Amino acid sequence: MVKVTFIEFDKTEHSIDAEKDTSLMEVAIQNGVPGIDADCGGACACATCHVYVDQNWVDKTGKAEQMEQDMLDFAFDVTDQSRLSCQIKITDDLDGLIVNLPEKQF
Amino acid sequence: MQANRIETDCLIIGAGPVGLFSVFELGLLDIKCDIIDILDKPGGQCAELYPDKPIYDIPGVPEITGEGLVSSLIKQIEPFNPVFHLSRIVTELKKVDDRWEVKTDFGDTFSTKVIVIAAGGGSFQPKKPPIKDIEDYEDFSVFYSIRDKDKFKDKDIVIAGGGDSALDWVLDLHTSAKSLTLVHRRKEFRAVPDTVNKVQELIESGTINFELGQINQLSGENNKLECVSIKNGDQIKDINCQILLPFFGLTMKLGPVADWGLNLNENLIEVDTEKFETNQNAIFAIGDINTYPGKLKLILCGFHEAALMAQQAHSYIYPDKKITFQYTTSSSSLKKKLGVKS
Known part of the structure; x- marks a missing residue:
């Protein structure tokens, strides 16, 4: 198990033991973390699972690939820490991962 | 804006896979359909969100893309000549005698005996x-x-x-x-x-x-x-x-259907599991937009719901006719409707 923490816009924290090889989006949905809509179900096609990766974890989660960058154009208030959580795969390296959620997935 | 008045037997709201397949099931029962969608093309989420992504759980089809499924469904319903009304959203609903009257933001009015809401995650609206x-x-x-x-x-x-x-x-x-x-x-x-x-x-x-x-x-x-x-x-x-x-881009919202007096449960429309009818007579809800105990949001469940819904829709449109259950494989009358030689 890999521990990941979602921090809502209002600072509410959700620490979850995530299963390896699932996506961070799936972890959020399966555990009822509010603030991740995932309209398209993980197809990298809607930009409603936008998260901000904690600065200390940006290197480990890596950068968004081309398709994800394109999709992030449809998210709001995108920063260098922005990722779509459906494209982050849970691995052992991410044990302790912290991501912040936007005010809303619009 | 066009002021268009259209009389139909059945108005389907949503041209996603389930809305499209319901044309087939209704067509086998001689029910003619008009179909509305807010997008400028049929296919719903399959066309808008994941045209190139493979789907693996369509019975008998090991792998098909969203676009592939939509084009197959359109081919399958061709014999029934559904009329598509795209790029518009339904707005008002009104009961007029024994029919329903539905208006759209495009200015047209549909007078219909039956309404099938197959609107999936809701209507795609700008973010x-x-x-x-x-x-x-x-x-x-x-x-x-x-x-x-x-x-x-x-x-x-x-x-x-x-x-x-x-x-x-x-x-x-x-x-x-x-x-x-x-x-x-x-x-x-x-x-x-x-x-x-x-x-x-x-x-x-x-x-x-x-x-x-x-x-x-x-x-x-x-x-x-x-x-x-x-x-x-x-x-x-x-x-x-x-x-x-x-x-x-677009996001999905239930939209004006939310104000139609239908029983809702967390933005989904409550239906029974025999006819998939809402609390309003002759208004059905099938596919991802409905909810009932045990509901799964799968395309295949929507197809099943379409088949059962069509039986009850028939009773509203042809109250005096009885349905004889038939298979497309063997029934010469169904084959005729499908345009295949028996």
């Missing part, structure tokens, strides 16, 4: 950026879709976004606008390559302005926009404009 007070300017200075572009003539326009819609409107509006500024968070655009090239040329020649960044504040008075502030890192730049057109 509204969460900028403070943006709603004050909506429909006056801020528009998420464009029906009448004449009102933008000789105005200072800001277009936000970097996809097809944003760039298409840049190309369309820059000649009639007083000035046009495109705002996007990065230098790369995601659109048809030819469109991207044309927009790049307009930027390079100085015909339009390009600002790197994201809009973070609006200012103006009495619903009239005067200025947008664009944030790029720590820098803020103000652009004077009267019109803002944000294009950030």
Whole structure:
């Protein structure tokens, strides 16, 4: 198990033991973390699972690939820490991962 | 706007896979369908969200893309000649004698015996950026879709976004606008390559302005926009404009159906599991938009619901006729309807 923490816009924290090889989006949905809509179900096609990766974890989660960058154009208030959580795969390296959620997935 | 009045037996709301397949099941029972969708093409989520993504759980089809499934369904329902009414959203619902009357934002009115709501996750509507007070300017200075572009003539326009819609409107509006500024968070655009090239040329020649960044504040008075502030890192730049057109893609919302007096449960429409009928007679809900104990949001469940729904719909449309259950494989009358030789 890999521990990941979602921090809502209002600072509410959700620490979850995530299963390896699932996506961070799936972890959020399966555990009822509010603030991740995932309209398209993980197809990298809607930009409603936008998260901000904690600065200390940006290197480990890596950068968004081309398709994800394109999709992030449809998210709001995108920063260098922005990722779509459906494209982050849970691995052992991410044990302790912290991501912040936007005010809303619009 | 067209004032169109259409009489039909069955109005299907939503042209996703389940809406399309219901044309088939209803067609086998001699029920003629009109089908409405807010998108400009049939297919719903399969067409809009994941045309190229494979689907693995359609019975008997090990792998098919969203687009592939939609084109197969369209072929399958061809014999029943459904009438498509695209790029419009249903607005009002009214009971008139023993029929339902449905209006759309396109100005048409449908008079129908039966309504099938197959609207999936809801209607695709433009995303509204969460900028403070943006709603004050909506429909006056801020528009998420464009029906009448004449009102933008000789105005200072800001277009936000970097996809097809944003760039298409840049190309369309820059000649009639007083000035046009495109705002996007990065230098790369995601659109048809030819469109991207044309927009790049307009930027390079100085015909339009390009600002790197994201809009973070609006200012103006009495619903009239005067200025947008664009944030790029720590820098803020103000652009004077009267019109803002944000294009950030689509999101799904239940929309006006929510106000139709149907029993809802967490934005899903409650139905029974025998007929998939709502609390209103002759209004059915099938596919992802409905809920009942044990509901699974799978395309295959929507197909099943369509088949059972059609049986009850038949009783409203042909109250005096009894249905004899038949198989397409063996029934000569069904084969005739499908246009196949027996």
